[in-house]
Amino acid sequence: MGLFTKTEETASVGPAGGDKDLTKKKTRQICWDSRDKFFACLDKHNIVDAIKDSELATAKCPKEEKQYEADCIASWIDYFKQKRTMEYNKEQMLKKFEEQGAVKVEPNVSFK
Incomplete structure (x- = not known):
């Protein structure tokens, strides 16, 4: 085994020993949940x-903003705020x- 190669054992294992894909999904979901709570608060106060x-x-x-910023990476924070507006x-x-x-008017597109 080389110094920088991954074996099948370690290829799908994340830092905590779990599945990387599962960790990514959980991380995304946590971010989205915090974003939704923050945006709900903004809606409540009529802030677009x-x-x-x-x-x-x-x-x-x-x-809500503090939790949102703690749960999401900076590029997502700005992206979601811009997308909302x-x-x-x-x-x-x-x-x-x-x-x-x-x-x-719906486009009339047909592919043959």
Whole structure:
């Protein structure tokens, strides 16, 4: 066995001796649960953009934000905050279009 090679025994074992995939799934789920709690708190206080309104978000949801930041990696934290704002803006734009009489057209795509 070489110095940097993995054997079948160690290839799927994580740092705590468990399955790496299972550990990743648990870690993701913990992050998503914390994110959902934080975003629910933001919704409760009518805060859409947690980046632009970061001081207000921290003031209104300090416990949820702290847990969210502890449970998720930094790149996910920013990504989910940006995605939340983008999805809100998209919903508002679609509502505006509907109010103006726009009709949603489904693409007619066929693959042969």
